[in-house]
Amino acid sequence: MERTLSIIKPDGVRRGLIGEVIKRLEAEEIKIVAMKMIHMTKKEAQGFYAVHKEKPFFDSLTDFMTSGPIVVMVLQGEDVIARYRKLMGATNYKEAEPGTIRADFATDIEKNVVHGSDAPETAAIEIKYFFSELEIVG
Ligand code: UDP
Ligand code: MG
Numbered sequence: 001m002e003r004t005l006s007i008i009k010p011d012g013v014r015r016g017l018i019g020e021v022i023k024r025l026e027a028e029e030i031k032i033v034a035m036k037m038i039h040m041t042k043k044e045a046q047g048f049y050a051v052h053k054e055k056p057f058f059d060s061l062t063d064f065m066t067s068g069p070i071v072v073m074v075l076q077g078e079d080v081i082a083r084y085r086k087l088m089g090a091t092n093y094k095e096a097e098p099g100t101i102r103a104d105f106a107t108d109i110e111k112n113v114v115h116g117s118d119a120p121e122t123a124a125i126e127i128k129y130f131f132s133e134l135e136i137v138g
Helices: 009-012 020-029 042-049 057-065 080-090 101-105 121-132
Strands: 002-008 033-040 068-079 113-118
Touching: 002 020, 002 033, 002 080, 002 121, 009 020, 009 068, 020 068, 020 080, 033 121, 042 057, 042 121, 068 080, 080 101, 080 113
Parallel strands: none
Antiparallel strands: 002 068, 002 113, 033 068
């Protein structure tokens, strides 16, 4: 049993895609065990994306991630990290498989609608960044 952190990014929330993303999770029978809407500060976004702090896109990415509210969720299930990454599609929407969230809705390599943890270690860190154990059901 795994857990992963999912984020509907500011572009997804702005464009009315919360329901669309959740619909796709539920269609795959991926269980949501925590969920809330927040609006990150620049500092919070920099902390969340600390692994990318040396990247050229870091400043723009953290500006984007603070440009509006986001929906953060914890997903739980067998192999959920890989299953959710598959639903999301590749980081670059131009390379994402047809039918994935990013292929269908991303408008830019940065504005790609969703985030998902990439490994059990990062999932654990990312979930803790937003949720206490008390906020997670199941
Ligand atoms: N990103 C970007 N330019 C790039 C690569 C990534 O703006 O060249 C953004 C994009 O929003 C991506 C996020 O930075 O989702 C984190 O990058 P990562 O490589 O971890 O991609 P992900 O795990 O989200 O697929
Ligand atoms: Mg990543």
